[in-house]
Amino acid sequence: MKLSFSRRAALGMIAGAAALTSVASAASAETVRLRFHTFYGTEIDPIAKKFKKAVKEASNGSLRIQYFRGGELVASDQFADAVSKGTVDIVHGTGGYWSGQVDVGNIEAGLPGAWASVDEAKALFDSPEVEALLTEAYSEAGTVYLGKGYGHNYDLLTKEPVTSLEDLKTRKIRATSNVAKVLNAFDIPTVYLPAQELYIGMSTGVIDGAIYGGPVEYEQLKLNETAQNYTFMNMLMPGWTETFLANPAAWDKLSDEHKQILNVAIQQFADDIHQWLADGNAGVADGTFAYATLPDADSKALTKAAQGVWAEEAARSDRNKAFVDALIANAKAQGRL
Secondary structure: OOOOHHHHHHHHHHHHHHHHHHHHHHHHHHOEEEEEEEOOOHHHHHHHHHHHHHHHHHOOOOEEEEEEOOOOOOOHHHHHHHHHHOOOOEEEEOHHHHOOOOOOHHHHHHOOOOOOOHHHHHHHHHOHHHHHHHHHHHHHOOOEEEEEEEOOOOEEEEOOOOOOHHHHHHOOEEOOHHHHHHHHOOOOOEEOOOHHHHHHHHHHOOOOEEEEEOHHHHHHOOHHHOOOEEEEOOOOOOOOEEEEEEOHHHHHHOOHHHHHHHHHHHHHHHHHHHHHHHHHHHOOOOOOOEEEEOOHHHHHHHHHHOHHHHHHHHOOOHHHHHHHHHHHHHHHHOOOO
16 A cells, blocks of 8 residues: 555654653653652752752762652651651651650750760761661661761750859740750759740740750741840750651662662762751851850750750660660760760
């Protein structure tokens, strides 16, 4: 049968389209896409964009990140459960979110007095002993432990200047439960308020101060309009650590090359967030806050008082005890115990 030119052209176009579809499908099948969920919001979007680009370029496009901000897919306190079930492939949170599910959660997130500098925290978490404890704990929880990120300042903001712990005995301080237990040992009254209530609480006198974050966090909440005295407590720096977990099935399917690319990119992502926090705190305008530091003796006293909190966590499991023993050894080596 003799085909007209238009008929042949039409068939050629159909065949070409089919071939392109086949190539596209093959390319799509070769591209690995991972759902990555952080607890941060839009504030770190530039860092997230850099992270996604780094993964794409390092893999020549064969590995892509589908990025979800805090609350977009699952609640942050459900991260460990979500990643173990495969709802997401990788999560970026902090251990306190899932302490009820993973025994070491509170300890690795940051107990009062646990470390006093980023270098100290990194040395602790990079030690084979602690890394093995975390790997084991998260494996039992049905996840793969990928590594750590580090927060920044976590100190005291008050209406009136603070020169010692003694000054706080007549003031009501907002604090989380573990910090409150330490402050209560010095007869310092505490109360808990969520972040969104700190401005009203401070401005109306419900609280006289708060332990919540660093200068940049207080400025973002406009708390500098109600209180200007920032006191470094030397109780916990960084004030929190961050944890990256992967779904075992998703992780096992990755090639060694893709795993290496992700490990490098995630570490850079974590470092970029830490630097962003550091730059934010350093960039708060002069005069926004008046800065002071607790006497060294008071800071050491806080660490000693925190031993009750450490003991409570140690009692939860043999693994927790081993982790707390590492904290104690480190604090002694640093001269804080």
